[in-house]
Amino acid sequence: MDMFVVRGGRPLRGRVTVSGAKNAALPIMAAALAANGTTVLHGVPDLVDVTTLSQVLRSLGMFVERRPDNSLALTAVDEQRCLADYELVRRMRASVCVLGPLLGRRGRACVSLPGGCNIGHRPIDLHLKGLRALGAQITIDRGYVFARADRLIGTDIYLGGSFGSTVTGTCNVLCAAVFAEGVTTISAAACEPEVVDLGRYLNAMGARIEGLGTPLLRIEGVHSLAAVEHTVIPDRIEAATLLIAATMAGGRLQVDNVDAQHLAAVIDVLRMVGVGIEIRDRTVIVTAPDRIRSLDITALPYPGIPTDVQAQLTALLSTAEGISVVTDKVFPDRFMHIPELMRMGANVRREGASSIISGVKTLSGACVMASDLRASAALLLAALAADGESVIRRVYHLDRGYERLEQKLNQVGADITRVADLPETMPNSLQLSEAEQQPLAVDASDVPPPKFLSKGEFDRYRTPQ
Ligand code: EPU
Numbered sequence: 001m002d003m004f005v006v007r008g009g010r011p012l013r014g015r016v017t018v019s020g021a022k023n024a025a026l027p028i029m030a031a032a033l034a035a036n037g038t039t040v041l042h043g044v045p046d047l048v049d050v051t052t053l054s055q056v057l058r059s060l061g062m063f064v065e066r067r068p069d070n071s072l073a074l075t076a077v078d079e080q081r082c083l084a085d086y087e088l089v090r091r092m093r094a095s096v097c098v099l100g101p102l103l104g105r106r107g108r109a110c111v112s113l114p115g116g117c118n119i120g121h122r123p124i125d126l127h128l129k130g131l132r133a134l135g136a137q138i139t140i141d142r143g144y145v146f147a148r149a150d151r152l153i154g155t156d157i158y159l160g161g162s163f164g165s166t167v168t169g170t171c172n173v174l175c176a177a178v179f180a181e182g183v184t185t186i187s188a189a190a191c192e193p194e195v196v197d198l199g200r201y202l203n204a205m206g207a208r209i210e211g212l213g214t215p216l217l218r219i220e221g222v223h224s225l226a227a228v229e230h231t232v233i234p235d236r237i238e239a240a241t242l243l244i245a246a247t248m249a250g251g252r253l254q255v256d257n258v259d260a261q262h263l264a265a266v267i268d269v270l271r272m273v274g275v276g277i278e279i280r281d282r283t284v285i286v287t288a289p290d291r292i293r294s295l296d297i298t299a300l301p302y303p304g305i306p307t308d309v310q311a312q313l314t315a316l317l318s319t320a321e322g323i324s325v326v327t328d329k330v331f332p333d334r335f336m337h338i339p340e341l342m343r344m345g346a347n348v349r350r351e352g353a354s355s356i357i358s359g360v361k362t363l364s365g366a367c368v369m370a371s372d373l374r375a376s377a378a379l380l381l382a383a384l385a386a387d388g389e390s391v392i393r394r395v396y397h398l399d400r401g402y403e404r405l406e407q408k409l410n411q412v413g414a415d416i417t418r419v420a421d422l423p424e425t426m427p428n429s430l431q432l433s434e435a436e437q438q439p440l441a442v443d444a445s446d447v448p449p450p451k452f453l454s455k456g457e458f459d460r461y462r463t464p465q
Helices: 022-034 048-059 093-106 125-133 167-177 193-204 236-249 260-272 307-317 337-343 373-385 396-401 405-411 455-462
Strands: 002-007 012-017 038-042 062-066 072-076 108-112 137-141 144-148 156-158 183-187 208-210 216-220 229-231 251-256 276-280 283-287 296-299 323-328 348-351 354-358 367-369 389-393 416-420
Touching: 002 373, 012 236, 012 405, 022 038, 022 048, 022 062, 022 072, 022 093, 022 167, 022 193, 048 062, 048 072, 048 093, 048 396, 093 108, 093 125, 093 144, 093 167, 125 137, 125 156, 125 167, 167 183, 167 193, 167 216, 193 208, 193 229, 236 251, 236 260, 236 283, 236 307, 236 373, 236 405, 260 276, 260 283, 260 307, 296 307, 307 323, 307 337, 307 354, 307 373, 337 348, 337 367, 337 373, 373 389, 373 396, 373 405, 405 416
Parallel strands: 012 251, 038 229, 156 183, 296 323, 367 389
Antiparallel strands: 002 389, 002 416, 038 072, 062 072, 108 144, 137 144, 183 216, 208 216, 251 283, 276 283, 323 354, 348 354
């Protein structure tokens, strides 16, 4: 396991390039299961999640190869297989994206339920509802989803849930519906750019999907899909993370390979808190102000502020002048980063699906623990801004979803070192002065007993036994 040692307080200056979008690449790779021939994908980031899905696809009879030009080639060589095993699926929830393509193309699928998740409750009931509506027979047994359909029939499907639309649920239902007889409509479909990218890829293969980017999709079924070459869209979450990094660390950063439209909500937030943003074609230039203003924000499905940037924005607002409220309406429990940010001096109080942040002028370096992908990014951003040295443990979460992030940041002025997280390599990040190391000059007999303990009970606790 690796950890980062980050020396904060170094402004970022120069240019960085955003990689292809993880959350577009994963469902598109899964959809390649449904293609005739060899699919070639450009812009697939080199990430642990991509490696994990490649393993899942290989176990499903696909030949998956990273070519010298960095494209990813995928060919189905054994279409009899239909089992996505727990050992692989539990490592990455997005493995569930194989369900729709397998069912649509191979008529059956046996996919492990993904299990628990650090960002909150993540059921797949809507995925199953949509596939059942198309005529699939689905049972859950021994932790697996067993799905079967000799034929799928087009129908009208409402895919909204209590927390809005579902991104990978829309992907799964879409990938099955392209093979359904007749016309399918999906209302309350997810409008995220990653779903649109999947839809464009399917259409390039011969699918007939209309309404991409809107909540109402109309799909006319086809018999087969012919493999194509496709370039994955830039990662809007990585782009947002880099813009926030430069804002927090200070400086002026040019971020290339950005679709600014996909980032409209985040750019609006940054401008509202006082950040300088200049948009030029596929580039965004960010100029950090001395100190940002506070703001109340809510993470919502697209085109709202993405939940995948909520943690990073929380880190940012923890240094704002004034009080901010951050609410997450997509994952109302996605707040594992807060206690760790508080170790760095942030002043945050959780209230249900919101956090109330009283901005501090500076954060201080500390040893913190990453709990999930975007929480790791938030801690890294806080460490870039903090006074002194921070240690971020469990950065394997970050490696799941960001391609060479620390290298990209180091190239523009950050000071991040990756080291093995072993007790002997653990730097002493807390360096106390001699005076601070003196025991507190308090005589224990001066301490009054707490109200709920009698004097006798208190003495028993106080006296070492
Ligand atoms: N939901 C249901 N039932 C379902 C599916 C979802 O109630 O069947 C609820 C979820 O519990 C959640 C909300 O609907 O409250 C949205 O979940 P969604 O299904 O949209 O999430 P997802 O498809 O599992 C994708 C991304 C996440 C991202 C969310 C929201 C991929 C591979 N993952 O997950 O990305 O946070 O959409 O935008 O696309 C990340 O990259 O760090 C990440 C977690």
